Amino acid sequence: MTEQTQDRLAARRPGVDHPGISVRPDHGHQGGHVERTEKTFQLRQVSVHYGGSPAVRGVTMDFFQRNITALIGPSGCGKSTLLRCLNRMNDLIPAARVSGELRYHGDDLYGPRVDPVQVRKLIGMVFQKPNPFPKSIFDNVAFGPRTIGIKGDMRTIVEQALRRAGLWDEVKNRLKDNAYGLSGGQQQRLCIARAIATEPDVILMDEPCSALDPISTARIEDLMLELKERYTIVIVTHNMQQAARVSDMTAFLMVELTADERSRWGELIEYDDTSRVFTNPSDPRTEEYISGRVG
């Protein structure tokens, strides 16, 4: 790996476009044909251990740019753990240890000169439970850009982020109100607006709809399909219909046990086009899971 690519992660100046965003083809997802030119993440034998016991083992897969990749699987299969490797949120857990090779646009994401704070500026995240800050709607969206020092008219930045998150029309007259006054679905879209206000390259979503009603869920799913024109999206979901509806690629993870059942960890079982995973899976365990027989 070159010094140059390392620098990109180590010290990205705010406002300077990074390679992930600078080229934006006008065509996105059209009639089943999916662009898979650039690999956003390349994982080779990635494992995560929590204090010595494995959580995920030996995951090898690629995440493609401007695709929606879904991670599905039963509880405890390590899909959230895997997701949190991608923006180094696992660094915040002192006992967590990530091994294997994890490349972001070719750069080693866990390289010695990579600052996890810089990584998170490029790779945003939306959480399971909507977690707006106890501030006004405006300040929620403006927090990211202000914190990482994006210059420009904050009103424009906030409006654009809220528009892209499909929330502008609902909140434009009450930007000064506390974000806690919004409904759950609106709060989650606010969190998405907050994540895209910093102009990231990737948005990670950790079960973003699990706390929402079906109507709010549908809105977020529509939003994801719009957002993938600009961003690479990785979504963890328990809802297989959701994975089938929105994602281009689906990865199925499964819990593995040692013979004495003392230790358990997640493993990647199958990773393919979503249509293939759901209609013609190559592994019998995938078929059992998506047909509802296990998990």
Place this chain on the structure above:
Amino acid sequence: MVTHQTPRTTRTRLAVAGARAVTASGFGRRSPADRAGNLLFFALLLLGLAVAMVAIAAMLIWMAIEGASRVDPGLFTDGPSTINPERAGYRVAILGSVYLILGVIVLIVPLGAGAAIYLEEYADQTRWYNRLFELNIQNLAGVPAIVFGILGLAFIVRGPISLGFIAAAGSITLALLVLPTVILAAREALRAVPPSIREGSLALGATEWQTTWRQVLPAALSGILTGVILAVARALGEASPLLLVGATVFVTYDPNFFSGGYTALPVQIFEWAGRPQQEFHELAAAGVLVMVALVLVTNSFAIWLRNRFERKW
């Protein structure tokens, strides 16, 4: 247009009546023992409240009757006098207390919040020294005030710091006395901020310091202020450590924070109450009223501050 109406046949009416009968029997009255138990419990709760209220009310009423004749502007504006107890006031003592308390606030807000932020946000709880800090703080919160007075005398008034018998030394001593409670309260407030707020902020590319300063601290502010208020109210009422660090019982001139003698309200009240003449007892009772008023003003200000910064999630 289709209307949905309940079919009014005999059978449905019978079914509805039957269902009602079953429900009614399910909601029967509670047993008498259960009701008596509830009443007894409620009475105990009221008793607890009553004991606390009656004690405070009795003290306040007694002081009001005893000191009423002395409550006039002169009580606040005149200095002390041993010759003319009818004309003596608390001016010097009030000023001394206000100086002390301002010094205490200036010290405990940054120190208390800082220690709490370190312990709650940065300290690795598995390290032995961090656990030792915690244990120490909890124990310090239970150390008698007079011990802090001795500490202040040995290390602040004399010894390594050698400030002398001045109000600043009193402030530092009182601050040390209440610091453990401030730290404990501030830690509680920080702990009450949901971890999802920190995660959300860090996921946006904020550093830990930015997360603490811009998200966690504002969210915990009302709780931290509450701790500070309670600490200030306690410091305001302390007399014993001040007696050791130089709050003299008889000062006739306005105090200066960094030089000269000073006194404080509780110390002055203590002095007057110990004299045999009835006039001084009345003066002491009026002093208690002044102190209660001062505590009320402090607390009201603090409650106003707290409500202003109150966060909900």
